[in-house]
Amino acid sequence: MSLADHIRTESARLAALCTACGECVRACPMVPYAPGVAESGPEAVAAGLVDVLRDGPGTEAARAWIAACTRSGVCTPACPERIDPAFMLRLATWRAKGALGAAPLIPVKEDPQLPARVKAFARLTMTEEEQRAWL
């Protein structure tokens, strides 16, 4: 399975499980730094995140939350469905940055050295078969 297919499959799986209860948003320490998130309310922000996972544009507040994520993981134990919201955010970040070929939904910081660093690290951790499929 390619990385793009993995992103699509996992996005669909987690979007189907998420109830948009907003507990992950309530737990998130980055909310004060994400414009519009506190005003929109946790449930609406979570619903916007799920929309991004389903190929939608999300909402302005959901996109701000995605862009503000620092991968603290504080959200994960807060989820009553035992989904991993931090992984959902990661998937949404990839999607919002255009990883599947669509126009980016959030600002993308250009780093021309990043692909080389990612590949070097991946070669240390992946099997030969995974490298052939993913790199």
Ligand code: SF4
């Ligand atoms: S806490 Fe879990 S179920 Fe609730 S919105 Fe977040 S990911 Fe979805």
